[in-house]
Amino acid sequence: MNKIVEKEFFSENVAKFVIEAPEIAVSRKPGHFVIIRIDEKGERIPLTIASSDSENGTITLVVQKVGVTSAKMLALEAGDVIRDVVGPLGEATHIENVGTVLCAGGGVGVAPLLPIVEGFKKAGNRVITVLAARSKDLVILEEQMREFSDEVIIMTDDGSYGTKGLVTHGMEEVINREKVNLSVVIGPAIMMKFAALTTKKYNIKTYASLNTIMVDGTGMCGACRITVGGKTKFVCVDGPEFDAHEVDFDQMMSRLGAYKEQEMEAYENYLKTVE
């Protein structure tokens, strides 16, 4: 049982939660995630630890509503408890001072990108962050990103905010302008696929953090597996970050859709219960 001590909406569908988890707060590093289960009947979902406070024994999660479990999470308030929180899981990001780091996030990937942006900045890098969304009201965490980025570039599909265009356009603009030593991309598989193709063209080492479907998060089930460099890897223990130029993103897209029908049906049923 972990108590929510603070909740704050960043936008209609995104909220920050500060949660009591003293041991995790001490042992976590950027790039680590937790698995949570909201209640007895809930599923286990992975969420990145955005930040932690070891003195107060809390961790911060940023959650975006995409389906049943994230919607249930967003409906929780400060004072409520989460049934299970386990972690920290995964391999920590290898954060070093490499020079200039180009971070790109879109959709569900923006929240997990935040601690990585923060980590690279604190290690002394020049950090340029490209945030992509369909339209202005879907742009999230802009302010938080600005705090730890030397520059934030916003790209929207419809041009309602920032520059009109895809995430790759924003990335290429930076790459053409200055030397980029490393790139980190997190977002929908399709976005990561094209972002990886872009940086490959310029021979820039790129990490992608894969948000596959998970169950236990400890290497026990293989639900999270994906082909990287021709070999099967378990994202929860071997990742979540991998060399983006080696990841089979088409397979990842397909695997993310494995439960699409059930997820949609469950979400519709959920909406009926809350109405």
Added chain:
Amino acid sequence: MEKVAEYLKIERAQEWRGELRKSMKAKERTSRERVDMLERDPDIRNKNIDEVNLGLTEDMALLEAQRCLDCPNPTCISGCPVEINIPKFIKKIDAHDFLGAAVVLKETNALPAVCGRVCPQEKQCENSCFYTISLKMPAVAIGHLERFAADYERESGKVAIPKVAESNGIKVAVIGSGPAGLSAAGDLRKLGYDVTVFEALHEIGGVLKYGIPEFRLPNEIVDVEIDVMKKMGIKFVTNFIVGKTASVEDLEAQGFEAFFIGSGAGLPRFMNIPGENFNGIFSSNEYLTRVNLMNAANPDYDTPVLSGKNVAVIGGGNTAMDSVRTAKRLGAERSVIIYRRSEEEMPARVEEVKHAKEEGIEFMNLHNPVEYFADENGRVNRVRIQKMELGEPDASGRRRPYPIPDSEFEIDVDTVVVSVGVSPNPIIPSSMPDLKMTDWGTIVVDKDTMQSSIPGLFAGGDIVRGGATVILAMGDGRKAAAGMHKYLQEIVKK
């Protein structure tokens, strides 16, 4: 050993046992037929998760207990990895003292209700029963009787809480709550230690909970045992991964003086054949975890599972049988085992294979998958299989399978469960570089004390043996508890 033999002799010489032996002629005992356990109807049970076996009635148990000859040299005991005093518990049943029988079981086996259900008795005690060895007749149904006594005790509501020695204030940690961890925790607590069990998952019980299905081992049975352990004063901490949430060193700093690692063999193996990452292809761990631990088949629960009409399960062990029978229960029209050797080599319990057949499971033995194909959505829709034949025995003593050239063909599937074995859980070893490991990723231990290469650290169960059995894991837990006791008492003396 001498001492044990002496003890067994004294026990056997007790008056009540002598009386019982005299009460019926050996000929009459051996003329009885072995009981068959009551079972649910195959066509009904394969549509629900109710336990398949219904146990023995008191009358059946009494008749079966009378078959036991109470041999002067009880060979059955040496077939039991934890050396339960088998004739004594059976004769307690014979004497109508069912609770007494349970007490005998619990002298050496912390979880008799579990073992009575899942032990491969036909390879252990029953394989070395006098009936099997000398009379060439069906063995005394030792497993059925074990289950009977343990169930009787539980249902009587008189489950004895084992006596716990006065607290010695020494903190010990048990890592993992499978059968190895539970039995170590139980014994350490009885010796007066302050025991905390750390478990990575949100449930206590290890494979007993997330792996073995309800229809074979109802959760309630495991929960009763865990409850007893809680009443003994053992503390359980779930959602705590030692090596991640906190390291062994962190726990040492919190005052834990010795550790038992029972972290199991939780890592699923795949075959690395083309197409294995298509949707609808699961490891048995994932498939069973979704259904058993996460309740995916119950619409009230949020976790989904893909339950196909045409399910193939690859493998021939208990895990494969559990998966294929689970698939049937989730509504599969065709659910088939694809196994590369023949039925004779199957590692599964004989009873599980029998039950699977009764429930309408198909067996494609001497077949092996070589490639999977998928539809346009990436969901598996066909598997190419090759026929196999058996050659010479390999290192495991089983005949090695070889592919028959040009024998490949394809069948339609929409769900595949890969159940070809597990590897040791690497989380603890990778967090402790000094811990000595084998090339197979198991922890190296002294086989008498279960002590690892690091003095205060002991280990047992699947993390030491690779995928083994519940009873071996429990035996290791007990041995380790004794080893830890010796180790800690020596430190205390200093």
